[in-house]
Amino acid sequence: MELRFTEEETAFRQEVRDFIRTSLPSHISERLRLGYPPTKQDVVTWQRILNRKGWATYKWPKEYGGCDWSPAQRMIFQDENLLGHAPEVNSFNITMIGPVLIQFGTPAQKERFIARCANLDDWWCQGFSEPGSGSDLASLKTAAVRNGDEYVVNGQKIWTSTAHHADWIFALVRTNPQARKPQEGISFLLIDMKTPGITVRPIISIDGSHHFNEVFFDNVRVPVSQRVYEENKGWDVAKFLLGNERTGIARLGKSLARLHDMRELAPQLRAHGGSLLDDPGFRERIAALEVRAKALEITQLRVVSKMMQKSDGKPDPFSSLLKIKGSELNQDTSEMVMDAVGPLAMPDWARELDKLSSEGSNDPRIGPDWAGYAAAPYLMHRASTIAGGTTEIQKNILNKAVLRL
Amino acid sequence: MDFDLTEDQRLLNDSIARLLADRYAFDARRGYIKSAQGWSQEMWDKYAELGLLGLPFSEDYGGFGGNAVDVMMVMEAFGKNLVLEPYLATVVLGGTAIRLAGTEAQKGDLLPRIVDGSLKLAFAHSEQQARYDLSDVMTTATKDGAGWVLEGAKSVVFHGDCADTLVVSARTAGDRMDPAGLTLFLVPATTPGVARRGYAMRDGTRAAEISLSGVKLGADAVLGTVGKAMGTIEHVTQAGIAAMAAEAVGACEAAHDMTLEYLRTRVQFGRPIGQNQVLQHKAADMLIEVEQARSMAMLAAMMVDESDAAERARNISMAKVGVGQSGRFVTQTAVQLHGGIGMTEEYAVGHYFRRVMAFEHVWGDSAYHLGLLADQVA
Numbered sequence A: 001m002e003l004r005f006t007e008e009e010t011a012f013r014q015e016v017r018d019f020i021r022t023s024l025p026s027h028i029s030e031r032l033r034l035g036y037p038p039t040k041q042d043v044v045t046w047q048r049i050l051n052r053k054g055w056a057t058y059k060w061p062k063e064y065g066g067c068d069w070s071p072a073q074r075m076i077f078q079d080e081n082l083l084g085h086a087p088e089v090n091s092f093n094i095t096m097i098g099p100v101l102i103q104f105g106t107p108a109q110k111e112r113f114i115a116r117c118a119n120l121d122d123w124w125c126q127g128f129s130e131p132g133s134g135s136d137l138a139s140l141k142t143a144a145v146r147n148g149d150e151y152v153v154n155g156q157k158i159w160t161s162t163a164h165h166a167d168w169i170f171a172l173v174r175t176n177p178q179a180r181k182p183q184e185g186i187s188f189l190l191i192d193m194k195t196p197g198i199t200v201r202p203i204i205s206i207d208g209s210h211h212f213n214e215v216f217f218d219n220v221r222v223p224v225s226q227r228v229y230e231e232n233k234g235w236d237v238a239k240f241l242l243g244n245e246r247t248g249i250a251r252l253g254k255s256l257a258r259l260h261d262m263r264e265l266a267p268q269l270r271a272h273g274g275s276l277l278d279d280p281g282f283r284e285r286i287a288a289l290e291v292r293a294k295a296l297e298i299t300q301l302r303v304v305s306k307m308m309q310k311s312d313g314k315p316d317p318f319s320s321l322l323k324i325k326g327s328e329l330n331q332d333t334s335e336m337v338m339d340a341v342g343p344l345a346m347p348d349w350a351r352e353l354d355k356l357s358s359e360g361s362n363d364p365r366i367g368p369d370w371a372g373y374a375a376a377p378y379l380m381h382r383a384s385t386i387a388g389g390t391t392e393i394q395k396n397i398l399n400k401a402v403l404r405l
Numbered sequence B: 001m002d003f004d005l006t007e008d009q010r011l012l013n014d015s016i017a018r019l020l021a022d023r024y025a026f027d028a029r030r031g032y033i034k035s036a037q038g039w040s041q042e043m044w045d046k047y048a049e050l051g052l053l054g055l056p057f058s059e060d061y062g063g064f065g066g067n068a069v070d071v072m073m074v075m076e077a078f079g080k081n082l083v084l085e086p087y088l089a090t091v092v093l094g095g096t097a098i099r100l101a102g103t104e105a106q107k108g109d110l111l112p113r114i115v116d117g118s119l120k121l122a123f124a125h126s127e128q129q130a131r132y133d134l135s136d137v138m139t140t141a142t143k144d145g146a147g148w149v150l151e152g153a154k155s156v157v158f159h160g161d162c163a164d165t166l167v168v169s170a171r172t173a174g175d176r177m178d179p180a181g182l183t184l185f186l187v188p189a190t191t192p193g194v195a196r197r198g199y200a201m202r203d204g205t206r207a208a209e210i211s212l213s214g215v216k217l218g219a220d221a222v223l224g225t226v227g228k229a230m231g232t233i234e235h236v237t238q239a240g241i242a243a244m245a246a247e248a249v250g251a252c253e254a255a256h257d258m259t260l261e262y263l264r265t266r267v268q269f270g271r272p273i274g275q276n277q278v279l280q281h282k283a284a285d286m287l288i289e290v291e292q293a294r295s296m297a298m299l300a301a302m303m304v305d306e307s308d309a310a311e312r313a314r315n316i317s318m319a320k321v322g323v324g325q326s327g328r329f330v331t332q333t334a335v336q337l338h339g340g341i342g343m344t345e346e347y348a349v350g351h352y353f354r355r356v357m358a359f360e361h362v363w364g365d366s367a368y369h370l371g372l373l374a375d376q377v378a
Ligand SMILES: Cc1cc2nc3c(=O)[nH]c(=O)nc-3n(C[C@H](O)[C@H](O)[C@H](O)COP(=O)(O)OP(=O)(O)OC[C@H]3O[C@@H](n4cnc5c(N)ncnc54)[C@H](O)[C@@H]3O)c2cc1C
Pocket: A125, A126, A127, A128, A129, A131, A133, A134, A135, A136, A158, A159, A160, A161, A162, A211, A212, A383, A386, A387, A388, A389, A390, A391, A392, A393, A396, B266, B268, B269, B273, B276, B278, B279, B336, B337, B338, B339, B340, B341, B343
């Protein structure tokens, strides 16, 4: 047991930090530092820079462009990205569909999609949830009926993040409504978003942003060659994917970055006649969050080490623990930022920005730069304990897989 | 001790509930938000008709001689329906300032116009640099013959964009943080040198940034005693806290009701999600917090007219903490138990959540008031 970083690891951290400092365009890091979400172009730009360096797909097996990094290196890399205010790579590509194709794809599918996936030449989105099937995903109804070497897909997906940016969607569809168990009648399809019969309708989130969508399928024809793995075995693929999604979702670095940046911000804010950083209550709040972040950091290292040692491809139920604690920490650190900013976090900057740009003015500011986006991450992070399987469902998973009560 | 409403209060409560059920459905509200001023003039006229605008003012000025408990009732109903009109700004904040500090002439001139709906007010006190420190005022008022000239800027002024008259605090003496040396002024919004930029808040209500440059006022613009406004400012914000606490309780109650309905009707895994005990317990926790918050909002209402300023401040701080903490829990949990739909603009739960968030971030959040209370632990 050794918790200190080795000299090599410390050198690696410096290498990553230097690379980000010299390669990340400053207009992107500046926008993210202020709390704004990255634009589609920001994500594409950064993922391509990383991919050229060979780092976009570090988690993948070596023969597919992976880096063979240790758990500590992986964590260092993620933290440095978030601390350096770099956009995250598109997780639908890197954490979800890439590993799925590597594990389950045919040689032709790998040939066609994997390199483009790594370079974000194709933007992927995830078509799992439906209006009647959220936590109970296996009850999904979107139907795919086999017709020669095509499936004809009819139905609806919902909460599809970034579908409006996407070139491709990977979707779970029902191919056998008569199966003994609902899980046994599901297949996993890759669908070109340009296929006739697909309609994307925006859903506006509580932070005013357009993040997710409804996606409608009306007689959409999908070649059978775009099915991943066997017909009616899509649930196995989905379980593999969801396990990976959970592990990636802790986003500890984001919480760390907020705690780090708060030291710069709090001295500029007032409380009880002094600065907010002098306020004992606020200092304790930062300290308590840092304790939680430290515990999660070590737990994450333990879970990732264990997962790398076994290679059966099955998700580790402890990834649920990372998801629960990581999402709560993101909620609570973003709440800290909003609370620190206080009244100036309440004006709806996003809406102002839209309105002003339509009026031809370009100064949306109300108060200092850091105030404008202080509430949006807090609002959007309420979804962290919902998306990717709710906290309640993660606890059910822990119970089933570990406690067995 | 008596926690029951009087017969008159019950009748009024019913008429408000009926009016809002009729005219303030969630979709109607969305229409009001989209309109240019962001709220409904027609509803404002209805409130005047019903007597809501005159509730806390004495009969001498055309009011109904009610008290903070009456206001609590109105605000709770407004919270349930997420009402957008400038009631808090006009009746509670502006109205309290005039009621407490106005001369007979000022009261006689202004209060009847609040009551009949023709005068809208805003309380322009907070400034960008101040966060929650009430005495942190940089706006200045300097003597100009018999009158005054105002220079400075006010920030996140509730309904500052539509107000006809602003109640503006300015420094007539002392340093930036000095509680002494503050004076309140009545400033018609059309006075040269007043510039306003209105915007929507995260919860859909309106506010404004207001700049004051070379704003010339007559001697009769002073509200209260020159240099001695701090007590009034505190009292006005306390009345605001009490009113908004009641509104937050209404919002929490509505969010809880919606959640219960959702737990009964949303089916996953072949049964209503409310059959999962973990969600039943969450709903029970919400109920507990709604009731605790309600108790604290009642405390605040009963303390608004307390004459012992220290006692009043201490209890209002307790209420701010209690309602703030319970409100966060209730509305965050409401979103969680709704899953994805709770995260959307088109569904009411997210709006209740943001209204409570707005309550938390004005006149000191729960952490700030806990700090004030902690200072008094001896
Ligand atoms: C921001 C965001 C982005 C998303 N992006 C995508 C995406 O890109 N692609 C995609 O396919 N989906 C996406 N989702 C959907 C997400 O996976 C679902 O919202 C989630 O699985 C919950 O489903 P639901 O919303 O239908 O809630 P429900 O399943 O209806 O749950 C409602 C409440 O009931 C609880 N509950 C349900 N069943 C149980 C039980 N058995 N025991 C205890 N509690 C229970 C839940 O925990 C929740 O609190 C996204 C969601 C959000 C919020």
